[in-house]
Amino acid sequence: MPSTLNTLDLSKPPSLVTEQTQEWVRKFVVGLNMCPFAKPVLAKGLIRYVECKESEQGLIVDLLDQELVGLRDTDFSVVETTLFILPNWVGDFVEFQFLVNVCRKRIKTLGLKGVIQIADFHPNYQFADALSEDVSNATNQSPYPTLHLLREQRVEHALQSAESAEKIVLRNQSLLKEMGWDGLNKFLKDG
Numbered sequence: 001m002p003s004t005l006n007t008l009d010l011s012k013p014p015s016l017v018t019e020q021t022q023e024w025v026r027k028f029v030v031g032l033n034m035c036p037f038a039k040p041v042l043a044k045g046l047i048r049y050v051e052c053k054e055s056e057q058g059l060i061v062d063l064l065d066q067e068l069v070g071l072r073d074t075d076f077s078v079v080e081t082t083l084f085i086l087p088n089w090v091g092d093f094v095e096f097q098f099l100v101n102v103c104r105k106r107i108k109t110l111g112l113k114g115v116i117q118i119a120d121f122h123p124n125y126q127f128a129d130a131l132s133e134d135v136s137n138a139t140n141q142s143p144y145p146t147l148h149l150l151r152e153q154r155v156e157h158a159l160q161s162a163e164s165a166e167k168i169v170l171r172n173q174s175l176l177k178e179m180g181w182d183g184l185n186k187f188l189k190d191g
Contacts, residue, residue: 020143046080055088082149089145093124119148136173
């Protein structure tokens with residue numbers, strides 16, 4: 001399968017936005033094992049970080065379409081997953097959820113349902129049944145609004161060899177509640 005995604009230009013350093021997102025993946029996602037499938041993907045350098053500098057929804061969706069098709073057409077050995085980072089998104093968390101829904105509809109429109117799925121992260125992520133100060137919200141909080149583009153085939157394969165997605169979520173929430181905000185912040189600072 002051909003590789004259609006542009007590879008990252010290693011001749012120039014990543015932006016601060018990308019660096020902060022990479023640090024979040026390293027310390028939080030992998031360091032706390034929030035996603036048990038992330039460590040080998042990170043170690044192999046198969047995560048693509050894309051900083052979308054647009055703030056207008058239509059332009060964001062246009063660029064996302066390119067990433068979705070590019071990910072579909074790129075071999076797993078080159079890029080397994082993409083973090084589509086939106087540092088200039090001006091809306092709040094609720095407005096971001098509307099954007100996420102639009103983006104999920106694009107998957108169907110592009111014929112990628114069952115091929116790629118989107119997980120969403122936001123600095124102010126809040127589960128519907130949680131208070132804003134609940135530390136379990138941190139499972140989906142990231143430095144910037146971010147759309148995680150996942151290949152469904154890889155997710156299904158990973159889940160076959162591991163615990164269920166529901167068990168992972170419950171484990172993560174339990175771990176964070178045990179740590180509390182103080183423990184989590186100390187871990188992230190020292191990690």
